[in-house]
Amino acid sequence: xxxxxxxxxxxxxxxxxxxxxxxxxxxxxxxxxxxxxxxxxxxxxxxxxxxxxxxxxxxxxxxxxxxxxxxxxxxxxxxxxxxxxxxxxxxxxxxxxxxxxxxxxxxxxxxxxxxxxxxxxxxxxxxxxxxxxxxxxxxxxxxxxxxxxxxxxxxxxxxxxxxxxxxxxxxxxxxxxxxxxxxxxxxxxxxxxxxxxxxxxxxxxxxxxxxxxxxxxxxxxxxxxxxxxxxxxxxxxxxxxxxxxxxxxxxxxxxxxxxxxxxxxxxxxxxxxxxxxxxxxxxxxxxxxxxxxxxxxxxxxxxxxxxxxxxxxxxxxxxxxxxxxxxxxxxxxxxxxxxxxxxxxxxxxxxxxxxxxxxxxxxxxxxxxxxxxxxxxxxxxxxxxxxxxxxxxxxxxxxxxxxxxxxxxxxxxxxxxxxxxxxxxxxxxxxxxxxxxxxxxxxxxxxxxxxxxxxxxxxxxxxxxxxxxxxxxxxxxxxxxxxxxxxxxxxxxxxxxxxxxxxxxxxxxxxxxxxxxxxxxxxxxxxxxxxxxxxxxxxxxxxxxxxxxxxxxxxxxxxxxxxxxxxxxxxxxxxxxxxxxxxxxxxxxxxxxxxxxxxxxxxxxxxxxxxxxxxxxxxxxxxxxxxxxxxxxxxxxxxxxxxxxxxxxxxxxxxxxxxxxxxx
Ligand code: WT7
Numbered sequence: 001x002x003x004x005x006x007x008x009x010x011x012x013x014x015x016x017x018x019x020x021x022x023x024x025x026x027x028x029x030x031x032x033x034x035x036x037x038x039x040x041x042x043x044x045x046x047x048x049x050x051x052x053x054x055x056x057x058x059x060x061x062x063x064x065x066x067x068x069x070x071x072x073x074x075x076x077x078x079x080x081x082x083x084x085x086x087x088x089x090x091x092x093x094x095x096x097x098x099x100x101x102x103x104x105x106x107x108x109x110x111x112x113x114x115x116x117x118x119x120x121x122x123x124x125x126x127x128x129x130x131x132x133x134x135x136x137x138x139x140x141x142x143x144x145x146x147x148x149x150x151x152x153x154x155x156x157x158x159x160x161x162x163x164x165x166x167x168x169x170x171x172x173x174x175x176x177x178x179x180x181x182x183x184x185x186x187x188x189x190x191x192x193x194x195x196x197x198x199x200x201x202x203x204x205x206x207x208x209x210x211x212x213x214x215x216x217x218x219x220x221x222x223x224x225x226x227x228x229x230x231x232x233x234x235x236x237x238x239x240x241x242x243x244x245x246x247x248x249x250x251x252x253x254x255x256x257x258x259x260x261x262x263x264x265x266x267x268x269x270x271x272x273x274x275x276x277x278x279x280x281x282x283x284x285x286x287x288x289x290x291x292x293x294x295x296x297x298x299x300x301x302x303x304x305x306x307x308x309x310x311x312x313x314x315x316x317x318x319x320x321x322x323x324x325x326x327x328x329x330x331x332x333x334x335x336x337x338x339x340x341x342x343x344x345x346x347x348x349x350x351x352x353x354x355x356x357x358x359x360x361x362x363x364x365x366x367x368x369x370x371x372x373x374x375x376x377x378x379x380x381x382x383x384x385x386x387x388x389x390x391x392x393x394x395x396x397x398x399x400x401x402x403x404x405x406x407x408x409x410x411x412x413x414x415x416x417x418x419x420x421x422x423x424x425x426x427x428x429x430x431x432x433x434x435x436x437x438x439x440x441x442x443x444x445x446x447x448x449x450x451x452x453x454x455x456x457x458x459x460x461x462x463x464x465x466x467x468x469x470x471x472x473x474x475x476x477x478x479x480x481x482x483x484x485x486x487x488x489x490x491x492x493x494x495x496x497x498x499x500x501x502x503x504x505x506x507x508x509x510x511x512x513x514x515x516x517x518x519x520x521x522x523x524x525x526x527x528x529x530x531x532x533x534x535x536x537x538x539x540x541x542x543x544x545x546x547x548x549x550x551x552x553x554x555x556x557x558x559x560x561x562x563x564x565x566x567x568x569x570x571x572x573x574x575x576x577x578x579x580x581x582x583x584x585x586x587x588x589x590x591x592x593x594x595x596x597x598x599x600x601x602x603x604x605x606x607x608x609x610x611x612x613x614x615x616x617x618x619x620x621x622x623x624x625x626x627x628x629x630x631x632x633x634x635x636x637x638x639x640x641x642x643x644x645x646x647x648x649x650x651x652x653x654x655x656x657x658x659x660x661x662x663x664x
Contacts, residue, residue, distance in 0.1 A: 013406045019442040021418040025391060029438025031301045036436070040452035047453045048075070048481050051297035052289065055332065056090050057081045058262050061289065065479065070513040071499045072486065073479040074266050075290035082260035083269055083292050084128075084161035087331035088121040089260065095307060096121075099336040102310065103150050104355055106197045106342030115150060117334070120157070122255075127151075128158040129256035130249040134189070134221050138163035138261060141187040141271060145178050145209055147171040147196040148341045151225045151246060152317050153327045155191045160269060160288075163261035164189075167271040167283075170318030171196070173607040175208045177281075179215030181273045184283055185488060188218060191246075193225035194232045199346045202228050204235045223249060265289025271488050272320055274426040275547035276497060277536050283488030284426050292332060294430040294482025298451070299329030302420050302431050303363050304392050304438070312338040312361035313394075314352060314370070319544065320426040321396055325365060329430070344370060349377045353385035364412065365394035367543035368404055372573050375407045382411055392437055394420045397543025398575045399531055405444035423447040423531050425517055426545070427498065429482030432456060433474075433529050446530040454480060458523040463502045463514070466523070471532060474521040475502055475514045483515070537631065539568040539576050546610050548631075551578060554605030558597050560585050565621050565629045569613065569638030577613035578602075579638040581621060581658065590617045614638070616662050620654045622646070637662060 026032050040047040045065040052061065061079025088100075101115040115123070136142060142159050144166055146152040152168070159166040167185050169178050182190065192209040195202050206224060213220055224239060225246040226232075239245060263269075269288045273281040299305045303325065311330050315321040317339075330337035338359060344352050352374075356364060374381070393413050395405075400421055409419055418437035424430055433456055435441075435448035442448070450456035455478040458466050466472035487494040495505060502514035520532035534540060537548040548566040555564040563583040568576035582598065584590050590598075595615050602610050616637075622630045625648070633655050636643050646652045 013410060017402070017443060019409070019444070021438055021440070021442070022416050024416070025418055026438045030304050030306070031436050032438040034439045036439070037449075037452045044453055044478070048293070051293035051481060052076050052079070054296040054300065055081055055086050055289075055292060061265055067479065067510040068508070070508060070510045071479075071495065071503070071515070072491075073483065073510075075287075075479075075481040076265040076293070079265040079289055080262045081265065081289060081292070082161065082163075082263055083288055083328065083332075084124060084157045085260040086292060087157060087160075087328065088117060088124060091117045091334040092121060095334050098307075098334075099310075100331060101150060101153065102336055102338045102359055104338065104340045104342075104359075106346065107200050113150060120154070123154050123250065124157045124161060125257045126250045126253040126255070127154055127246075128161040128258040129253040130223075131158055131164065131189070132162055132258070133253070134223070134244060134249075136162065136164050136189055139268075140164045140189065141185040142166050142189040142191065143178070143182050143185065143187040144168045145171060145190060145192040145205075145212070146225065147193070147205070147227075148316060148339050149193060149196065149225065149227050150339065151191070151193070153331075153339070156270070156317075156323075156327060157331075161258055161260050163263050163267065165268040165270050167273065168318055168323070169273070170316060170607070171205065172316075172318070172609055174604050175211035176215065176605050177607060178209065178212030181281065182212070182216045182220070184273070184281070185271055186218070188220055190220055190222045191225070192222060193227045193246075194237070195228045195235065197341065199343060202231045202234075204232070206237045207235065210237065263288045266485070270323065272323065272426055274320075275538055275545045275550060277538065277547060277549060279547065279549045279553045281547075281550075282493070282497070283490070284484045285486050285488050286429055286482075287485055290481035290483070291429045292328060294480065295324040295329035296332040298431040298482075299325060299333055301436060302422060302434055302451070303329070303365065303394060305330055305333050305335050305363065307334045309362040310336045310338065310359050310389075311363045311365075312340075312356060312359070313363075313365040314340045314344065315366070315396075320429075324430050344373065345377070348381070350381040350385060353382055353387060356387055356390065357385045360389035362389055363392045363394065364390055365396065367397040368395050368400040369398065369542040369573060369575055371395065371400065371404045371408050374412075375404055376573065379411045387412060387414065390414075390417050392420065393417045394422055396422045396424070398540050399533060400445065402444035409444075418442060421447045423519075423529070427484040427517070428476075428480070429484065432476065432480070433531070443528055446524070446528040448529065449527050450529065454478075456529060458521045458529065459502070468523055468525045471520055471522050473535065474517055474519045474529065474531065476517065477514050479510070479515075539566075539578065541568070541576050541578060541609060542574045544609055546578070546606070550606055551580070551602055551610050551612075554602045554610075555580055555582060555598050557605065558594070558601040560590070560594055561598065563621065565631060565634055566612075567631050567634045567638055569635065571613065578610060579634070580612040580615045581618050581634055582615060583618060583621065587619050590615075614662070616658060618654070618658045618661055620651055620657070622655050622658075623650050624648050625650045634658075
């Protein structure tokens with residue numbers, strides 16, 4: 001293609017604001033009939049039996065939805081099932097020899113691994129037996145603190161098999177973050193590993209895990225996976241009396257089988273801690289029946305997963321995306337799911353495309369932050385790769401700007417793959433607002449209509465629907481099977497955080513209960529929803545959710561710091577970046593040393609993902625007369641925007657002073 005053709009094409013794409021799904025895709029799509037929207041509306045909530053029907057139940061459920069005690073909804077009540085059986089055993093007969101997990105390691109010269117359904121089933125059984133042996137009982141919370149190694153999903157499925165909920169803590173989180181989560185969940189068991197590789201270097205993970213364990217208030221048993229083999233010589237950690245080696249444990253239980261425990265539909269499958277407005281992470285509780293139905297149905301309807309596919313989502317299992325759409329959804333459908341241990345630009349910036357080509361991946365599901373990075377690195381990294389196996393592309397985690405969407409559509413999808421822009425949250429368990437790839441017209445930048453059977457709206461502060469085009473707040477007006485059931489051991493906070501805003505909390509009529517995800521949004525004439533971002537004090541950095549309060553309390557914990565305010569500033573790649581405004585104890589400018597300590601303090605409390613992009617020392621913070629920090633103005637400073645209204649400030653001059661400090 002000549003250069004001018006190329007430019008012409010770019011120009012055409014740039015102007016186009018709606019795209020139809022490619023005919024070749026529609027012909028083979030799992031869902032291709034647009035009547036599904038109406039059908040689900042008319043048959044709500046029974047429409048969700050379609051999701052439950054994707055699973056094997058050991059006991060049929062009696063009721064689809066029990067809404068007698070809102071917002072404590074229950075789905076598929078009376079039914080029982082086991083998630084590990086659904087993800088493994090039931091596929092053995094037909095797909096035992098097919099790959100369940102294709103694991104791609106780092107460094108790249110390392111052997112990659114294929115786990116067939118047989119292999120995965122065998123190791124999950126052995127490890128389930130081992131967990132029982134070290135004392136894990138039904139309903140005990142088992143924490144996992146592991147990077148992208150196969151033993152992570154194995155441990156998750158082993159827990160599911162014996163009815164022990166898991167709580168996975170992202171490996172990039174700090175020792176403190178691990179301790180906080182183990183304490184909050186009263187978790188007595190940890191599965192972790194010695195280390196892992198990043199850009200070719202072996203990292204010491206066990207040191208961090210051990211440090212975390214020092215902060216756990218109760219007795220613990222730990223299992224340690226040996227990921228590094230001989231490469232961890234330098235780290236030199238022995239295992240303590242309460243620590244067992246994973247390989248030895250599994251070998252001791254070689255050939256063991258464990259009957260999958262029958263779990264009630266409403267029994268907890270896992271806990272996942274996520275950031276909220278306060279400094280304390282929220283333990284989001286997901287159940288066995290509703291969650292597994294939800295992720296299976298959405299994997300099928302939205303990601304168009306079929307058993308013979310090779311599905312690739314390079315997210316981390318330490319976040320909800322990996323739980324729902326690397327592990328549970330794809331495995332429940334019996335497909336091949338990929339796991340990638342490394343980073344997208346190591347050893348070269350074409351690593352993703354090398355993998356897509358080699359494994360002939362059919363779906364690719366990633367975050368806008370990654371797409372913006374690919375775009376910045378340039379299309380030349382795609383040149384030598386055949387990506388024609390791809391059938392569908394997806395995005396998740398943050399709004400995607402039309403420019404990045406179009407780049408993705410053209411360069412990765414070759415204008416031949418529908419893109420699903422999927423809005424959802426840790427709390428929703430799975431996708432909520434997104435197009436159906438074989439049905440919906442795509443509008444770059446907009447997630448699309450709510451899924452069939454999902455009742456999402458955009459409202460003003462009084463709860464009235466806003467006019468098309470006007471900004472408002474996203475709400476979800478009817479329950480759905482994948483929804484969180486509560487915050488672990490904290491029903492009150494569950495109601496406060498998600499329901500109080502738009503519900504009549506004294507009512508027991510489900511019509512009076514509205515779920516508030518704390519996102520801003522707008523809706524167009526076709527009912528397409530564009531999500532504008534969080535409206536609470538939560539940042540979205542590279543698709544990862546970080547509470548400003550958590551970061552602030554880490555900064556204030558540093559000696560010499562009196563006060564801190566953290567806001568999000570725009571960032572080309574990360575979407576948002578952490579901007580910290582800091583008042584020192586002696587009121588003077590902090591020096592480089594203090595700056596380093598602040599960065600270290602944040603890394604210790606949360607992890608490197610929360611590292612501030614910018615730290616500005618200031619003698620004062622902009623505050624209202626009642627003493628509340630005006631974060632909005634600090635955001636204006638971070639983005640170098642025109643200042644918003646400063647008239648309610650007690651100290652209106654301070655903002656310009658801070659701006660001057662930034663420029664210095
Ligand atoms: C928040 C949830 C969903 C799994 C990964 C993040 C934002 C998510 C989109 C999207 C615009 C999005 C929202 C949401 N978000 N997907 N397609 N378009 N914004 O899960 O950590 O629970 O974060 O991510 O703000 O509330 P999470």
